[in-house]
Every structure is written in C-alpha cells, then in structure tokens.
Amino acid sequence: MEKIGEGLSCSSKLEVTGELVYITTIEDVIDLFDKATSKICLVDDAGITTLGPILSDLAATICTTGGPGSHLAIISREFGLPCIMGAKMHTNDLSSLNNRKVKITHDGEDKGFLYLVD
C-alpha cells in the first residue's frame, strides 16, 4: 500500500476502505447523490454546505484544510464517520485520485492516514 496523505484524525477511529471521490461543487454532490454509499470523499475548501446532504451515506471524509472545529468534522462525528482534517496530500493533482480504492487508518492518538490500495 502506498501512503498518499495524512492529517488530524478528528472523529471515529474505524479503519475503512472504499472508492475515493474528489468533490468540488454541488453538481458533483448531485451526481453522487444516489451512489454515495461507502464512498470516501476528499474535499479541499468545500465544506459541510457541499457535502452535508450525502454525508450520512459516506464511509469517511478527508479534507485538505480545517480542524476538529470545522462544521464538517463536527457533523462527521455526529454520524460516527472517520474524518481526517488538514490532510497533507502527497500529490497536487487531487482529481487523479478519483475512483481509486483507498484505505483510512489511524495511529493510537490523533493522526489519520490515507493509503492507495489498488
């Protein structure tokens, strides 16, 4: 497995594997609406206003900015979803990760990691 990012693990410490979807607009959310189940969503500054409607279907969220006080992290905790905030990604081309199979793991404290598994 190749590590592709890490940040602050702000919610559930579940290890999850799923298909990654990079979301930037509300149109992306509309496209994903009926097929969001078990997806792992990656966002940069698109927050809870964008992801909110599909959040409860997702397996996890990763965000390249923010912290545990972001609304995205607060609502992820309410749904018990793993949520990595302030993630430092190893690639700048985040859309190249679309549809790749990824895994989220956590250390014993507050770090969360993202791995490519396919």
Next chain:
Amino acid sequence: MEYTVNLKEAKEDIQLFGGKASNLIKLIKYGIKVPPGFVLNTKSFKAFVEDNQIQSEIKGIFSKEYYPKDVIDISSKIKKLFFGINLPERIINEIIRTHSQVFANLERKCTYVVRSSANYEDLREFSFAGQAQSFLNNHNIDDIILSIKKCWASLFSPQALLYLLQLKKREINISPKDLKMAVIVQKMINPQVSGVLFTANVINNNKNQMMINSSWGLGEAITGNLVIPDLIILNKIKFDIVKTVIGKKEKLLIADPNGKSTILIETEKTLQEQCSLNRTQLKQLHNLGINLEIFFDYPQDIEWAIENNTIYTLQSRPITTLAN
C-alpha cells in the same frame, strides 16, 4: 413589537426565535458577553410569503415529487421569487425602529451580521449545521433587508433541498414549505483572533481536557475549513496547556474594507508561525468554558471571537458526540 425583539429583552422560544437565537438569549441572561442585536421572529417569514401571495407558487413548486437533478432549478426559481418582492412595509418599519433602539450607542461605522436561526437546527435527527447561512458585513438597513431575504432563500438552497431528500430516504418526511426561520441581526465583531472551544477533548473523548481551534481574523475561516487552525489542548480541572499544534493559517478572513461581505487575504509569515492565542487569552477562554459548562450542565461547543481584548461568545451548543 410583533416581529422584532432586542435579544436582551427576549425570552427563549425555539418555535418563535429558532434554536440559535434562543441560545443567545440564555447566554445574555447569564451575563455572558454577546454582541448586541435583535431577532426577527419566524412569524415575519410567514407574513412575507402570505402578504406577497406567493404561498400558492411555493406550494405549486412542491406539489409534485422532486429529484436531485431538479434542485438547482427549484432553488433558483424560489430565489427569483423572493428577490422580486418586498418585505411587508410594517416589518421594514419595525426593523428600522428596533435597529435604531438596539444599536443607538454604537459608533457609526459599525457593520452588522445577519444570521439564520431555524426552528429545526437543534433537532438531533435533522442536524442542519452549517446549511443555514450567515451574511456578514452589512452596512445599512438596505443591506440587512437583502440579507434577511438571502437567509430565507437559503432554506431552499440546492443543498437544503438535497438534505430533505436524504431524510426522505429514511422515511423522515419534512416538506420545505413547513420550515420556519427566524433571523438574528447583530453588531459585527471584527476580531483579531477567533475560534471554537470544546469543553471536552472531542478527538479522544477526554472530559478532563478542553480543545481549542483558533486562527487570525473571522472564525468562519475555521468552521468553513478555509484554513488549518492552531490546535490547543488544555487541562480542564486545573488550567494548564497540555499540547499546542501550530496550524498553517496561510489565509485570514476579514470584513472587506472596500465593500460588503468578507475577503480572504494572505496571513503575514510571522503570524502564520505564531500561536494565535497567548497564555492570558487561553486562561480567559478556559474560564469561559468552565462557566458555560456549569451553566448548561453539559460539555459545550462554543464559537468565540476576541476583539480588542474582549471575548465575545457567538454561539454555544452541547457537544453531541461524547462517549459516555
């Protein structure tokens, strides 16, 4: 007054003032420093719709089922409808009167924030957090009235309509036309630093610790994840700094000095590398956290802002995710 009331004189009432305003009313009564303001109650939205006779049009729009592909179109239709009509004269007159009473002693150049306060925001199964919008940096009554209409229109944003479809999947049927929204108008704080204080550590569920996210400028940069903020863990029982992680804070959100709304600017390099809170401020926030946790008898999630050494509480709500 039928539609507006000074936050200082109001009695909490979720149906009439929404969850957020009711909470602010409680904080003010307890003596917590909250920016001055007033609330436009949920009856005003009803009057806006009924006086302009647009309820049948709204009803028509929602008379048949809608699907995800329809939400952008529905939302823009309703927005167009709202922006094409005026608030009833009697409500505008009340807003003008209450505004001049509540803000009589403020300096002339101050601006205002218009915040939504919906009747459903605090319901666990219908957590709409972050969906309802706030509009910052309103300069005058005309700006405030436009932002009130924007707040009401946000009930029908594409996201809000998708949210209702999501609830429907789980057999929670709420029609958009049943939603009620009050609107808070407050003096806008222009903070040097702001953030979120959790009176428990929400990452590891340690109730003997507090957790703070802070950054320079307006706190919307943190809640809306526009920056990586500083993270500070405090010992709750006896004030002490347990851990500090300096966030990048590359950007800084401020009121646009040349216009309305806000702008994101580059943070000075030295400020990026410096913790946004000093020990004295951390001690003050620790005190605020202890106070509010005792008052509400439960660990709190508090949004705060520091302007010229005064800490303002912008919101306090229970932390909903602590393990027993």
